Structure formats: structure tokens, C-alpha cells
Amino acid sequence: MKKSLVLLLTLVLAFTLAACGKSNNSESSGSPSDPASESTDNGAGSDLSGTILAAGSTALQPLVDQVSKKFMDKNSGVTVTVQGGGSGGGLTQVQAGQADIGNSDIFAEEKFKDADADKAKELVDHQVAVVSIAAVANPKANVDGLTKQQLVDIFTGKITNWKDVGGADQAIVLVNRPASSGTRKTFEKYALGETSQDLPGSIQEDSSGTVRKLVAETPGAIGYLALSYLDDSVKALKYDGVEATADNVAAGTYPVWAYEHMYTKGEPNAAVKALIDFVLSDEIQNSDVTELGYIPIGKMQVTRDVTGAVTKK
Template sequence: MKKTLALFAAVALVAGANAEDKIVIKGSDTLGAKMVPQLAEAYKEAGNEVSFEIAAEGSSSAFTNLLAGTADIGMSSRNIKDSEVDEFTAKGMEIKDWIGAYDMIGVIVNENSSIEGLTVEQIEGIFTGDITDWSEVGGDAGPISVYTRNTSSGTYKSFQEMAMNKRDYGADTQKMAGNEQIAEEVAKNANGIGYVGLAYTDKDGIKAVAVNDVELKPENAKDYPIARSLHYYTIDGKLSEAATKFLTWATTDEKAAEIVSRVGFIALSE
């Protein structure tokens, strides 16, 4: 009996040690689809013995998971909302914000479209449903099909704040599960318009339009009107050592910066 108990204890210890070195990261699809998994791979290759669990279901899930204690790090492509901060304080937790990279949101149209550029006002009109036909913004006539991310996405929210004057999306918009799906639909629909992260704008069949005459290029990040920062959120004082080390590496190391720009975002140092 004693032997069995000892065995159990040993197993529990090993399991405990493993659990400590596992970093659970949840949240935004924008960060979680490419950037964070690649950072995690590179971090492991650099000789750090940790394992990662990464789930990308939209920025809002970052906060629900942090709140429930089911994630160490939350990825978010938008700033935390006041109401969310309140929920953390209500549980006696304080949230810490790490900025991971900058992103530009590209407004994409079908590659056969005659549209080359739009103003922010026109974009607001299109996405809120005030403008319903391409001829109203200088294109060939045709009813506009608007594709957006779904409501749990941080891009959904930050696009609303940056390009739509915080107004609600029009009822005619179609809510897609991710960047890929939006690019796919716009590529197949001559009258389609949508928005995706910078990394997705070089897909076949679509092109990014200039916004307020500024083209979507990393070097224009400062002038481009629809740009934002990408965040990692953690709970102050509750972050494991391994996770802290990873985040510090991901936000400061040169190799990490290289990966960040390779997947189409703009690293902090640039």
C-alpha cells in the first residue's frame, strides 16, 4: 500500500512539473493563426523546454478565459473594454497589457474591381449600409456584398472604432469565421468587399485598396488610418515564470521580431 501511494505521489509530482512548463495562450485569431504559433515554435527551437497550447477563437475569448483561469496569456487584437476591466477588478485581479506588434487592417476588394482607393467616410458608409452600390463610390455599378469578421473578433471591434466612427455594422453584412474565409469570398465575388489583416492581403484574387490615398504597405504604417496594436494580456502577479520569460522574449528578441514581420505584422522595433 505504501508503495502504491509513493508511486501515485511520484506521478503527481511529474505531472505537476509538466503542468508548470505548459503555457496556455488563447484569444484573437489575428495573432493566434500564424504569429503566436510560429513564435512558440521558434522559442522551443531556441532551447526552451516548454509546451504550448494555443487556441484562437476571437479576442473576446481571451478575456473570458483569463477570467476563468483557463489561459495564462490572452491574445487580443483590440484594447480591453472598460466593462471587461471591471469584471477583472470585481474578481480582485489586475490586468497587464503587453504590446506584441502593430497591424494594419487592409480593406480588400475583388482584383477585377475598378476601385483603387476609398476614403474612410466611404468605408464607413459601405460597412454601415448607407452606401449599397459600387457606383456611389466611383466604381462600376453593382450591389456591394460586405463581408466582416464575426462579433467575437477583435478586428470586428477595432475596425468599428477606426473606420466606422463606432457605428454599428449594417444588417446586410455577412459575418465570416476568419480572415481566410473573408479573402476567399471576396476573391470569388466581383462585388465583394471585406477587411483582413496585412498578412492576408497578398492572397490570389483580391487586392487591398488605398485608404485616404495611403497605400497598404508596412512603411506607411504611421499614415495609414486603419492601423492598431496587437496585445498580449496577462493577470498581474499570477503569471508563471516560463510564461513571463516567453513574453519578454516574444516582445523584445530580434529573432521574434523577424518572425513578426515575416507573418505580415510590424514589429515594435521597426
């Protein structure tokens, strides 16, 4: 009787130890129900949570806005808010800790210079795409392209009628961007080669969408837009005979382009990093980026530094 009881207890103990060992092995290898063991594919992860504010460039805004919606579908615990306001505003907000991401068409070093140079050093640059900018005119101006010098003369007020550049007899109406605009800085740096003036009678608008609407509806108007904002309502003008196309930008033959930056102050937290990684993923670079008129980083055959110097890859 005693032998049978001892044998029974031994069997029960052995079964219990085996079950515990199996349970421990399952947990250590990672089970599907364990959130910590779930993989994060293209920024998706059920363990991510928090809120993200991305502010700044209106040229980059369409991409960040569209991709953020996809990101939130994959990460229900994260809320992303995307705001415009211009590259300068975005850089100022992220540097001051008022935004998690500063969307910008310019390098931080172009915004924070001289006494503020140390502010740029605190920001981490994440280049997510390339934006190209074209001069655009009201279609009735009847002009297909302009030279660099003609653009300079128009934006400095030396040329005031379209007939002087081969177009219709129509007064030119300038639609410019504010000084804080990264689009303006890019256009001035790479299209004009100098700073443009806020001339009397010119229109100044901060939003790319509003610029497009004004140029389309105002007789004689000229402005400039990122390719992501182009449509049939405005006429994109050739620059020194070269069209503003993704292929020409990638090859380095069309010079009016800039990197699209998503700056963070220091290294980003997990949720912000996941969002930026998602923007840089093949899924987004090969679909949303190209569909919205940007150029994928990996497609560029040239690089550009903060001074504007271009180098072949």
C-alpha cells in the first residue's frame, strides 16, 4: 500500500514538473499572444502608443498626412497630428520641444545660423524624400518656360509684363511665399540664385494649396509649387529648357530641388522612430512617395549638401 502511494506521488510530481517546463519554454520562445514578441513590420506594432505632432513644411505635408493615416491604421495606440506653418515654423517648434517632428524643405543649419548655430546641432536629420519645385503660371500667360535670368528679372520687378518674355500682353502678378517658407528658400537658392523681394502689389501666401488656387484664378499670376501640388489648373514652366520631372531631378539635370526632412530633437522615441521608419520603408517609398509627386531617396543619382553643392553618387 505504501509502495503504491509513493509511486503515485512520484508520477504526479513528474507530470507537474514537465508541464511547468513546457510552459516556461513557450514563454521564452515568444508566443503570438505576447505583445513583446510581436514583430514590427514597417512601423506596425501593437505595443506602440502615444501622440505625435508633426509640424512645418506644407510641401511635405501631403506625404506625412497620407502616410500617418496608414501608420495609425497599423498602430491603433498612436495618434498623429500633422500641421503646416512652413519649414521655419516646424524647425522652431521641434527645437523648442513644441512638436515631435519638424517637417522641413531646408537643412536646420539654414534656419539656425550664427548665434543660433548650436540649436541646429541639437536636431537629428531624417531625410525621407526629395521635393522638386517648379515656377507655375496662369495658363493664359501663354508661356512654356523661362530662363534663370528671366525668373530673376520677374521676381525682382524688372520684368512686369508677360509679353516681355514671349507671352501674352498681360501684367505679371507675383504670388510669393513668406520668409519662413522652405519652399521659398529652395526656389530662391536653386532657381534664382538670390533672395527675392516682397514687391508692392505682390501677393504673399503661406499655403501651397492657396498659392495654386491664386495662380489658377488670377490673370497674369506667377508663383512656384512643389511637384506634389501640380495639376491642370496651373502651367508648370520649364527652367532653362528643362522640365521639372522626377527623372530629370534624379539625374541632376533639373536643379530646383531639395531634401524633405523630418527633424527630431535628439534621437526619436519609439513611436516617432517607427513613423519615420515607415515613411522610409519600401512600401511607402515605392507607392505614396511617387504617387504624390516626390522622388524616393533611393532613386537619386546625385546628393546635395547644406551649401548646395551637388555630387554624383
